[in-house]
Amino acid sequence: LIERFYDPDGGSVKLDGTDLRQLSISWLRKQIGLVGQEPVLFAGTIAENIGYGKEGATMAEIEQAAKSANAHTFIQTLPSKYETDVGEKGGQLSGGQKQRVAIARAIIKNPIVLLLDEATSALDTESERIVQEALDQLLATQKRTTIVIAHRLTTIRNADKICVIQEGVVKEQGTHDQLMAIGEGGSYHKLVNASSKPDDSPLGVRNGGVVAPTGGPFAQVGPQRVPSAGRVPSQPGRTPSDPSRGPSDPKFMNGEDEAEDKEKKKEEAAKAKRNVKRIWAMHTSADYPYFAAGTVGALLVGGANPSMGVIFVKCMFNFYGTDPDDIRTDSYFWSGLMAGVAFLQVIGDTWRGWGFGLPGERLTVVLRKLYYDALVRQEIGWHDMPENSSGKSCASLATEVNLMQALSGEAMGRNILSLCTVVCAFCLAFIFGDWAVTLVAVGCIPIMVSGMAIELMLMSGGSSAAKMGEEAGRIMGEVVTSIRTIASFTLESHFYQSFCESLDNFNAKAKIKCLYMGIFPGYSQASLFYAFALLYWFGGKRLSEGNADFESMFIPIFCMFMLGAGIGQAANGATDAAKATDAANRFFSVVDRESAIDFSASGGGTLSKTVGRIDFENVFFSYPARPEQKVCNGYSLRIEPGTTVALVGQSGSGKSTAIQLIERFYDPDSGVVKLDGVDLKTLNVRWLRQHVGLVGQEPV
Numbered sequence: 001l002i003e004r005f006y007d008p009d010g011g012s013v014k015l016d017g018t019d020l021r022q023l024s025i026s027w028l029r030k031q032i033g034l035v036g037q038e039p040v041l042f043a044g045t046i047a048e049n050i051g052y053g054k055e056g057a058t059m060a061e062i063e064q065a066a067k068s069a070n071a072h073t074f075i076q077t078l079p080s081k082y083e084t085d086v087g088e089k090g091g092q093l094s095g096g097q098k099q100r101v102a103i104a105r106a107i108i109k110n111p112i113v114l115l116l117d118e119a120t121s122a123l124d125t126e127s128e129r130i131v132q133e134a135l136d137q138l139l140a141t142q143k144r145t146t147i148v149i150a151h152r153l154t155t156i157r158n159a160d161k162i163c164v165i166q167e168g169v170v171k172e173q174g175t176h177d178q179l180m181a182i183g184e185g186g187s188y189h190k191l192v193n194a195s196s197k198p199d200d201s202p203l204g205v206r207n208g209g210v211v212a213p214t215g216g217p218f219a220q221v222g223p224q225r226v227p228s229a230g231r232v233p234s235q236p237g238r239t240p241s242d243p244s245r246g247p248s249d250p251k252f253m254n255g256e257d258e259a260e261d262k263e264k265k266k267e268e269a270a271k272a273k274r275n276v277k278r279i280w281a282m283h284t285s286a287d288y289p290y291f292a293a294g295t296v297g298a299l300l301v302g303g304a305n306p307s308m309g310v311i312f313v314k315c316m317f318n319f320y321g322t323d324p325d326d327i328r329t330d331s332y333f334w335s336g337l338m339a340g341v342a343f344l345q346v347i348g349d350t351w352r353g354w355g356f357g358l359p360g361e362r363l364t365v366v367l368r369k370l371y372y373d374a375l376v377r378q379e380i381g382w383h384d385m386p387e388n389s390s391g392k393s394c395a396s397l398a399t400e401v402n403l404m405q406a407l408s409g410e411a412m413g414r415n416i417l418s419l420c421t422v423v424c425a426f427c428l429a430f431i432f433g434d435w436a437v438t439l440v441a442v443g444c445i446p447i448m449v450s451g452m453a454i455e456l457m458l459m460s461g462g463s464s465a466a467k468m469g470e471e472a473g474r475i476m477g478e479v480v481t482s483i484r485t486i487a488s489f490t491l492e493s494h495f496y497q498s499f500c501e502s503l504d505n506f507n508a509k510a511k512i513k514c515l516y517m518g519i520f521p522g523y524s525q526a527s528l529f530y531a532f533a534l535l536y537w538f539g540g541k542r543l544s545e546g547n548a549d550f551e552s553m554f555i556p557i558f559c560m561f562m563l564g565a566g567i568g569q570a571a572n573g574a575t576d577a578a579k580a581t582d583a584a585n586r587f588f589s590v591v592d593r594e595s596a597i598d599f600s601a602s603g604g605g606t607l608s609k610t611v612g613r614i615d616f617e618n619v620f621f622s623y624p625a626r627p628e629q630k631v632c633n634g635y636s637l638r639i640e641p642g643t644t645v646a647l648v649g650q651s652g653s654g655k656s657t658a659i660q661l662i663e664r665f666y667d668p669d670s671g672v673v674k675l676d677g678v679d680l681k682t683l684n685v686r687w688l689r690q691h692v693g694l695v696g697q698e699p700v
Helices: 025-030 046-051 059-068 072-077 095-109 125-141 176-180 187-196 255-281 285-318 324-377 380-384 390-407 409-432 435-459 463-481 483-488 492-509 511-544 550-571 577-591 655-662 685-690
Strands: 032-035 113-117 145-149 162-166 169-174 209-213 614-622 630-639 644-648 670-675
Touching: 025 032, 032 095, 032 483, 046 059, 046 095, 059 072, 059 095, 162 176, 162 187, 169 176, 169 187, 176 187, 255 390, 255 577, 285 324, 285 409, 285 550, 324 390, 324 409, 324 577, 390 409, 390 463, 390 577, 409 435, 409 550, 435 511, 435 550, 463 483, 463 492, 483 492, 492 511, 511 550, 614 655, 630 655, 630 670, 644 655
Parallel strands: 032 113, 113 145, 209 644
Antiparallel strands: 162 169, 614 630, 614 670
């Protein structure tokens, strides 16, 4: 309510005596700093995430804020320090590390009102103490209005006022001493007594429990939570800002590179053909009757356009007759024939759309199921990579899979329609028109086709458009899932600008292509008009020499005109073949990929009896997105059946990594993790996970 994410149904919330509803929302939120219970970070570096708290923040201010939040020390242990990529939603940092970065982001804002919603909940005891001292010092040196939400009452003991909230109303308020003075009947007194009782929970460390410190073999760096994105280390000769520089860039090519590039293009072309065959193979025998109906429809539509050209010429020259009765009779005949052809066109288009469209939609359902199954089948390490972020994967599932049907039924229908239109046009031109004019029309085909071919080639989308859509989709996904954090730090304009930049970068690269796309459509149209001009000139010459009559001269010309209309109708609404091909390549690269840890695989053994002994034997491990950063360095531990083991250590020391190895979200780089003496890699993944219960730091 203070942030104005919502407005009260009744009553009011005021700042300095002014109803919040009368204040500018943007101004209000700039006066407020928020650290939530589940901190939200954005894809980018640590420095960028802290800098979101203050527009134009300097590096010195960012470091000072990190020091105040006890984040500077762990940041310095990371390979890239403040330039470390936090991954999608901060997934490359532990829960405690994310919390400290979020606190630093709020501190650098230097707000008038500070809201701390369980701000230290994800920190270990030592980090919580240090951060709490930093917050207390911050509040003491820079007096500001602060609202703290806490379950650990020790963190609010020194507050100027403590309010006990019950059933949506303030039951008690006062200092700690004042509320304790109320006695045992007071709500706050009961809470304090309850929190000070010895821990009788079965999860408490007691006889039979083991405390496993994580210093030593567990490095004090690395992700603690299941990461959702990461940065792939740059390859030699490439930089993150210019991923295209390298062997494929013409400016850097030598003879060998060009040969490799040609070979690569050949392999891609062969792969594209194989993909088309695989897509066709997914159609079942139930689709063949629909394809037959679609083919009949394409034949009807293909023959209708040239036929209409002949009928139009016949109708036009009917008016040059001298006998009114003959004119009336022929008018009825030709107009009726025109109406019949129009009716056949309606039938043909209906059959064509239905016959090729229905199998296409069935295919899309099959492809989406395959792609979804492939996505959830991949191991967590695959999802860590930035190119496989959730936003990009969802965009591919929603849009790219739908494009692939264009490589089967839609392409077949378009090709049949175009072929039938061409064949019918020239057959009718030779039968009813002057053969010489028709031959000239045939000679004009290469000129007209060249213009259309160049236009279609330039209109082909290609992978750059898809990458642009993926980047925009990633930004949009972040905005939608983190809207409260964006609103509280008034970052709407920043992300709007980032979204626009992702589109502007694509537009900047497409400027030259757009120039060509303006010239060549003009050339395509001009080639058609030049062909008509040639046909009129040659037809007039034949007419003046007495070698052709008026009607036989016009029929080939109108057949050519309707041929162009028919080809345009075939291409109208067609999916970009280049985009569909790229989509198919990406689709099958995911579908064909064998997951390193496949939960759906039927292989692997099971244990007839499970007692629950877990062994870590000399385990070394680093996350796939950061192979240079070791998390486990020869970790060894035995957990006996029926005992409770507590892993303790600083935030980011790798405590949750052990859990992820037990769940087989990841496999160790070396060493083994065993259950009842059996290597987890030899067990069926689904069976294993059914025998493990997990409650995470950030419940989903």
